[in-house]
Structures are given as C-alpha cells and as structure tokens.
Amino acid sequence: MMTKITERIKAVLLTALLTTAATANADVLESHMSAWLVKQQENKEVLKPAGEAGPGDIIEYRMTYKNTQASPLSALTISVPVPDNTAYVAASATTPVKSQFEASIDGGKTWEHEPIKRLRKTAEGKLRMTDIPVSEYTNIRWLAENPIQPAEQQAFTYRVQVK
Template sequence: MRLSKVLVVTSLVLSAIVTNAYAEEALKMELQANKIVKNNQGKFTTTAASNAKSGEVVQYRATYTNTINKPISDVAVTLPIPGNMTFNGVANPATAQATTDGKNYADMPLMRKVDGKLVKVPLSEYKALRWNIKWLPANKSADVSLNTVVN
C-alpha cells in the first residue's frame, strides 16, 4: 500500500477514535507524517514522508485542538500503527498505552507470560497507542506522536 493511501486511511480512522462524544465535537485533529533523517551535522530533522522507503523512520504526529470556549478533560485519543509499519518504541508523551488487539490497552512495555515467565511483547505486535488528555483548555492544542519503521 502506498504511503499516501495509508495517511488518508489513518487520518479517517483517527477522526473517528476520540472516545468522548462531547470531545469529538470540540476537538479538531491534524495528522502529520514525517520521515526522520540525520543531517550532515548529525542532528535529526524531518521531511515529508511521502517517499519513505523500507527501514526508514516515520513519525506520526497528531495535534488535537480544543475548538470551543470551554476546557475539556479526560479525553482518550488513539493513533493506529499502519499495517506496513512497525512501532519502534518511541512515543511522545511517553505515558501512552499500547494494544495488540485494538481493544485492550495497557502501559508500555506490554508484557505477557511465556512458559510461566513474564516477557515483553515484541513491538511488531503493537497495533495502536492511546493517550489520555487530562486537561485541554479552551482554544489550546495538545500533541501526541509515535515513531514507526517502514517494513
């Protein structure tokens, strides 16, 4: 699937995932996908992700803006991890919860029992991340992001 199609599908899915009906009307979401590259000085910069290739890092960043004149609180927002990408473990804010099934979320790193021992779930099994925006004042914005690697 081409990255541009993934961005459109992801944007449509994200628009429908705000969990509070009141907040759904109050929040405007803007999604950006940027490739993260190291420049000649060794610093990381971002460029448009439309030409990202296998093995490159793409950051999905969603900005949620409260469009009403009242604060909103306790809103869960979710960013799905596109099917042709693998989460690389970098999320901002780091308080994100993750899921492997799209229904059950838990703090990262996700853990499971294997042969009676608790082990980390591979990042390749993560399907989405969720953040709880505790408080968003009127006409202010909050950003969340996750980094992925193109498969």
C-alpha cells in the same frame, strides 16, 4: 511498494482523526495530523513531509488538538493505529500533556501500560512471563489526565519504522 506505503500513511491519518473525533464533538475540538519522513542529513535529523516511504524508513506522526469552545474539555483520548507493515519505534510516543500511555497488541480490543507481559513458552518448553516486543504493538493511545482548556492546543507524536 512505495504507493502502498503512501496509501497506508493516508489511512493512518484518517483513522486517527476519526477515532479522536469520536471522543469529542468536531465543533468543539479542532484536530490536525501530519506524517513526516525522518532522515539524517549531515549528522542531523531532518523531517520532510511523508509522501512516500520504503522499507527501513522512519515516519513520525504528529497530532494536535485545540479546544475551540469556551469551557474545558475532559477525557480526551488520543488513539492511533500502528499501520500494517510498520513497527512502533520504542519510546517514541511523546507529549508534554500529563497523560497515561497505553498500548494494544490485539487491534485495540484491550489496552495495557508498558511493558506488556505475557506467558510464553521458552525453548525448553517452560512457561515464563516475558515482555512483549514493541514490534507487536498494533495500536497506541494517550489518556489525557487534565482537561484541555479553552483555546489550548495539545500535541502528541509517535514514530513507526516501515518493514
């Protein structure tokens, strides 16, 4: 089980970097992504490099992007998957960058602002509009509202819990 999780961590890192690179020329946008295992030690949160993770573990993904050209870059979209056998941790997507946050429940085919709602049948068989639990998110993304300036670095983080 641990080895499979390690391979999924690597796959998420690669997918996120490739997805972001597709939105900008690699010569002008430097990107880096890392995975951290979130642990509690002496009532404090400690982050350790995520080599292996097991059921119940929390993994924090950190992405940084730096504009290496002399002019601003606009329309930066950071799109990342929620790996198989993990669940997005509610409200864990953070960035100091002014941006719109969206999530997908269909593998990134469609994107919506939170809370995502759908008509679902109740126990009585009636249709009712309900919030989709974050555990059903398959992908998340940020749409940066301001250009990334020359030499500026932007950071984005999110967490998942291993099932």
